[in-house]
Amino acid sequence: MKSVCVYLFPLLVLTCYSQERSNVGEYNILDYGAKKDSSFLSSEAINQAITDCSANGGGRVVIPAGKYKSGTILMKDYVELYFEPGSYLYASIDPKDICRQPQPEYRSEKE
Numbered sequence: 001m002k003s004v005c006v007y008l009f010p011l012l013v014l015t016c017y018s019q020e021r022s023n024v025g026e027y028n029i030l031d032y033g034a035k036k037d038s039s040f041l042s043s044e045a046i047n048q049a050i051t052d053c054s055a056n057g058g059g060r061v062v063i064p065a066g067k068y069k070s071g072t073i074l075m076k077d078y079v080e081l082y083f084e085p086g087s088y089l090y091a092s093i094d095p096k097d098i099c100r101q102p103q104p105e106y107r108s109e110k111e
Contacts (some may be wrong), residue, residue, distance in 0.1 A: 024059035027052055036066030036089050039099060043071040053079045063087045071097030
């Protein structure tokens, strides 16, 4: 009986976890204004989908099949970035599309 419990308990835990995670939402970047065009900048749409996903408790941001161009993408907690087969995300080469992250201030000990 003890050996049966040893095998059933992990199965029960996995089942509960999978049930909890199955209710997470999916956020399609096309619903946020992204376009399947590698000349159109989709950064704002992708970042808005990530923000909404995180604000609603997490989930999956779906990038459907197609070619997209993006600048900086800021990931947040509990968000999975899911690429469907045939989806390509190209980095923008324009420096204006890439926002600089704040750098920590370092001081030397000589001052």
